[in-house]
Amino acid sequence: MPKPASASALFSGPFALATLSESDGPAFPALVRPDEKVLDLRVALGDPALTVRGLLEQWPTVLTRLHELASTERESGESYRPLAQFRVHAPVEPRQVFQSGANYRQHVIDLHVAHRAPGDERPEQERRAEAAEIMDRRAAQDLPYVFLGLPSSITGPYDDVTLPEWAQQPDWELELAAVIGRPACRVPVEEALEYVAGYTIANDLTDRATVFRRDMPQIGTDWLRSKNAPGFTPLGPWIVPSDSVGDLDDLQLNLKLNGEVMQDESTKDMIFGVARMVSYISQGARLLPGDLVLTGSPAGNGMHWGRLLRDGDVMDASITGLGAQRTRCVAEAR
Template identity: 75%
Template sequence: MATLAQPAGPFALGTFSLPDGEPFPGLLAKGRVLDLGRALAWAPSGMRGVLERWEEALPVLHTLANEDALEWRPADELRVHAPVEPRQVFQSGANYRQHVIDLEVAHRAPDDPRTVEEARAEIAEIMDRRAAEDLPYVFLGLPSAITGPYDVVVLPSWAKQPDWELELAAVIARPAHRVSVEEALDHVAGYTIANDLTDRATVFRRDMPAIGTDWLRSKNAPGFTPLGPWIVPAESIGDPGDLRVTLKLNGETMQDESTKDMIFGVARMVSYISQTARLLPGDLVLTGSPAGNGMHWGRLLRDGDVMEGSITGLGVQRTRCVGEVS
């Protein structure tokens, strides 16, 4: 249980439990929670059940949020879990302009004849062309890496360079396959916060450098994706391309960037993924991380660190890191 920041709009959705009880899908409104498994006539067993009937559920949720004569529980008496258990997790890399520029400049060859300013200007032009002409870079994550927004994150003993990556995540409602950019946001129920932890030391395979990135190893340890606290309906957020993404490490701001800096917005991302895959209710689309990761600061995660991540209107997640005892 934690002190809970209220989201934008009249209500949000989450997954809750009593301290010794089973998780249930809940409606959060006015600092209190309603068990949707009991309140809805079709009694969903989990949040995916709500999302699978999103168009039918949404007007009912608005009505329930204003009904005081129901069995509400104070939110601060409940444990908050990851808001949804997705079947698929789609993750985006290199999707923030400033972040990519910073990385490219930091990893210039020692004999690069350009000044820092020249390198930044050239890479910025490449990013602009990429936004206009290229495609997003998307890979798959594992649902088993997801943990709750206030849970402890165990840093595996083998992870030598664990890093943070706070991201806006879109939550799918209507199944989406081969949808256009113009149609894409109609398939999004709402948004939540994801921290896509990455062990930088294992991103690239040293034994097989030609094979490229190893996202299984570097990103998918249990608990490496703190999620939530809430799913905030898209109608309460407005423009997902104009939100502030902020991560604090032990109270010090490390990431603080607008989603305006995304190279590919949510609609383009969802549409692109749907050209190959079939997006299902409850699936997550992580949209990439802005500048300010640990590699940028030369300060990576270690035992005892506390991360606090927030995105405009979506609440706050707080997770404490614990080093695994090998």
Template identity: 80%
Template sequence: MFVKPETESVLFAGPFALATLSAPDRPAFPALVTPDARILDLRTVLDDDQLTVRGILEVWETALSRLRALAGDDGLGREPLADFRVHAPVEARQVFQSGANYRQHVIDLHVAHRAPGEDRSEEERRAEAAEIMDRRAAEDLPYVFIGLPSAVTGPYDDVVLPAWAAKPDWELELAAVIGRPAYQVSVEEALDHVAGYTIANDLTDRATVFRRDMPQIGTDWLRSKNAPGFTPLGPWIVPAESIADTGDLRVTLKLNGDTMQDESTKDMIFDVARVVAYASQSARLLPGDLVLTGSPAGNGMHWGRLLRDGDVMEGSVTGLGVQRTRCVAEGTP
């Protein structure tokens, strides 16, 4: 486990956030975190020893007012966050991932991912990418696929790079957390079903994105995106009411201290509401589910520099805190 520095300040918007924490003598529990790095064990405060963050999200409409009151009650005995391990904030049943949702990122990937047999120039492929995006935006067709909950890991845990992953890459994203079941909801209704937001790093092995043995099949997201730990999540779920505008948040990833991604969500082709609404047309979104909204430009393929043993990624999104993970090659002691 890569432990976050105890001196790191807890920065998120609003008066509180939700987390899942543990200690050597305390199994994982749901916690209310305040910006001064203090926590309340919600199982104790709410007198429910089986409570989880997902359980809170399942009754979000009634739980939210209680959480507000707890955050404002200075008389409650709070504990220092530094005494606890921070896990992924929620155990999702489903993970919906939006691909090709930042304009500049799509252009870069379209050029970098040369499919088998592709012999067109970079200029031609850039022009094609722009045309595809314009058409998708006009037809209101986001690109959403399914990830595995087993790929999710904590915001400060080591990320194991599998021996077979020849080109592991980063993709920092804003993730919406569902708080009310959503099925075939409209764009106008979609955000009413979002409880809050968190940070996800949707790692991808670029070498296995396409099936070289059967190119007509296209992308292989199972192989390229779902190794254990390939989705660092968190550290917190910040209530949606604390995020004023998801259309203008800064998504920043640093690799060993160097800024690689630094873009506003303004560059999204489809905003959060459109992605959530689109996913709900085919699937029933459940409380605690994650909807990843795509990653901006600045991935390793763009820089010609992929992840390797010992790399440290630090990802932040405005108002949602910071996650920090270290890469460890498979088999490293």
């Protein structure tokens, strides 16, 4: 799958982190500059076994060194090389993936209307008003909705995405993903962003047909089945450090399907911001360096448009300052 034109020039700040490889060679952590030059951080930092997650485990101390490296042309005998020489992988292998559901007001209202319960003949306007009231109540109660995803669902930002034969309604969900840089447990909202090393792009694909267990309606949602097929979470291309990202409350998320805009929304529509999400998760779990916090998807999914993913579809996704990813859907062979 070809990369988006000038993808690397779109990230903000002097550098970003990536995981790259040469042809079929081993993957390695890289520092990427906006001029599309990359530096092998194993050589520059003198650690042949280094990974991006290893960098994140020493984030508070290594960040200054990374800024220094970004401003030089050569370090420890290793010079910058063109990004075009390398394959771009998902930027990090997390141990844990925390996913936020129902976190964009308009998106949840649209889903509420699309998933009409059997026998519910009320007009759309009435059902939209009901959903809006539910969102207002959730915001007032200050209770985010978070569940776990599987790291095995992650794939690269330019890789093909296999649509499983059993997935009847595969859908896209572009999301801002926070990447943890310090162990976090029971941190207050006011300090939560100090534990975030940077941000990247995630497309949290979902099979709408298997979200709800029809055989056990009392149980509710089945996120294992609907969201965790191999490759259902294209990630990256870069991790942009927090100090280079703009206003978290006003980043634009844009997803195009075969060139047509499907999602185009600001993080302003979030019910709970990144700091609230990280703090909330940390009250009941311990976040580790390299972990991902997916913050929910805005309006404009396939259920809203009545057009779901199929073989040959191409998704172009971008978030302000974080670059762009392009993935092609391939139907699983029967």
